[in-house]
Amino acid sequence: RRPTLAVVGATGAVGSVMLDILSTREDVWGEIRLVASPRSAGKRLTVRGEEVEVQALAPEVFDGVDVAMFDVPDEVSKQWAPVAVERGAVAVDNSGAYRMDPEVPLVVPEVNAEQVRNRPRGIISNPNCTTLSMIVAMGALHRAYGLASLVVASYQAASGSGQEGIDTLHDQIEKAATDRTLGSRAGDVRAAVGELGPFPAPLAMNVVPWAGSLKEDGHTSEELKVRNESRKILGMPELPVAATCVRVPVVTTHALVVHAAFDSEVSADHAREVLSSAPGVVVQDDPARGEFPTPADVVGTDPTWVGRIRRSLDDPASLELFMCGDNLRKGAALNTAQIAEVVAEEFAGS
Numbered sequence: 033r034r035p036t037l038a039v040v041g042a043t044g045a046v047g048s049v050m051l052d053i054l055s056t057r058e059d060v061w062g063e064i065r066l067v068a069s070p071r072s073a074g075k076r077l078t079v080r081g082e083e084v085e086v087q088a089l090a091p092e093v094f095d096g097v098d099v100a101m102f103d104v105p106d107e108v109s110k111q112w113a114p115v116a117v118e119r120g121a122v123a124v125d126n127s128g129a130y131r132m133d134p135e136v137p138l139v140v141p142e143v144n145a146e147q148v149r150n151r152p153r154g155i156i157s158n159p160n161c162t163t164l165s166m167i168v169a170m171g172a173l174h175r176a177y178g179l180a181s182l183v184v185a186s187y188q189a190a191s192g193s194g195q196e197g198i199d200t201l202h203d204q205i206e207k208a209a210t211d212r213t214l215g216s217r218a219g220d221v222r223a224a225v226g227e228l229g230p231f232p233a234p235l236a237m238n239v240v241p242w243a244g245s246l247k248e249d250g251h252t253s254e255e256l257k258v259r260n261e262s263r264k265i266l267g268m269p270e271l272p273v274a275a276t277c278v279r280v281p282v283v284t285t286h287a288l289v290v291h292a293a294f295d296s297e298v299s300a301d302h303a304r305e306v307l308s309s310a311p312g313v314v315v316q317d318d319p320a321r322g323e324f325p326t327p328a329d330v331v332g333t334d335p336t337w338v339g340r341i342r343r344s345l346d347d348p349a350s351l352e353l354f355m356c357g358d359n360l361r362k363g364a365a366l367n368t369a370q371i372a373e374v375v376a377e378e379f380a381g382s
């Protein structure tokens with residue numbers, strides 16, 4: 033039978049992308065129930081070409097639900113994912129609430145789909161968008177060469193900070209655009225752009241070496257997520273990972289520069305072949321023609337795009353790469369949908 037799906041957080045930034053994704057992917061679902069805070073209840077949203085009324089989050093909305101996706105803040109997931117499980121659903125959670133819980137698998141279907149069944153709490157977790165923007169490509173390279181260590185710098189889009197991040201960037205760009213002398217004196221951009229919104233420094237005409245919150249020894253929560261989640265997804269609890277997370281004035285699509293060291297020697301050509309044949313990865317790498325992926329060109333697409341692939345000059349077992357992926361699609365909604373589809377296969381023939 034076709035399982036029943038609940039989308040919790042259907043009216044949020046990721047929820048909206050989710051409805052689009054559910055409307056365009058192969059349809060494996062019976063009923064799709066849309067759920068949001070009481071404030072949004074009663075709204076009518078379109079999914080699979082049909083208008084569906086949004087229901088207020090309450091225990092009863094999970095009755096008869098087989099899979100419940102959560103695109104909501106951590107506190108909401110903490111409270112409600114266990115309720116969905118009690119009512120008989122498998123919860124697929126896109127918040128940070130359960131990612132490092134040893135009894136909750138952290139799944140990227142192209143890398144560790146088999147972990148979906150290993151869910152003693154009935155909850156499956158979706159990784160953070162920054163980890164997701166590189167891990168499909170890194171999983172493929174790990175299978176080919178054996179990963180030894182990762183050094184990562186992220187170039188993260190404003191939409192990682194939600195609608196407030198997007199609005200702040202647009203407002204700042206508008207204010208900065210009127211003065212063509214800006215950017216030539218310390219502090220002039222800061223004075224011109226006004227509100228900083230969720231960012232600790234101006235984002236328009238700037239780069240900001242900060243994403244997330246302060247954690248031990250000066251690392252940010254985002255940097256720890258890249259490290260800890262990569263280790264968990266790849267099943268390498270000791271993998272050395274150094275990450276620096278940076279926000280850039282891009283609306284949507286996170287980019288990463290990766291220095292990856294492997295157990296065996298690599299060549300750029302062979303790495304291109306490995307990545308080209310990996311599901312969910314597109315290689316765009318023709319330096320002679322100036323071809324490489326950029327956020328402005330790949331936003332709205334599903335794959336992880338990889339370019340600038342080079343063997344390291346000082347280590348034949350290391351690669352330098354540039355990659356980017358839409359942080360709202362593969363980075364959030366798409367991966368959650370893919371996990372849910374793996375769970376849906378369990379209902380085939382039942």
Ligand code: 2RA
Pocket residue numbers: 160161162188189191192193243244254
């Ligand atoms: C960010 N990764 O880009 C976060 C969002 N989950 O801020």
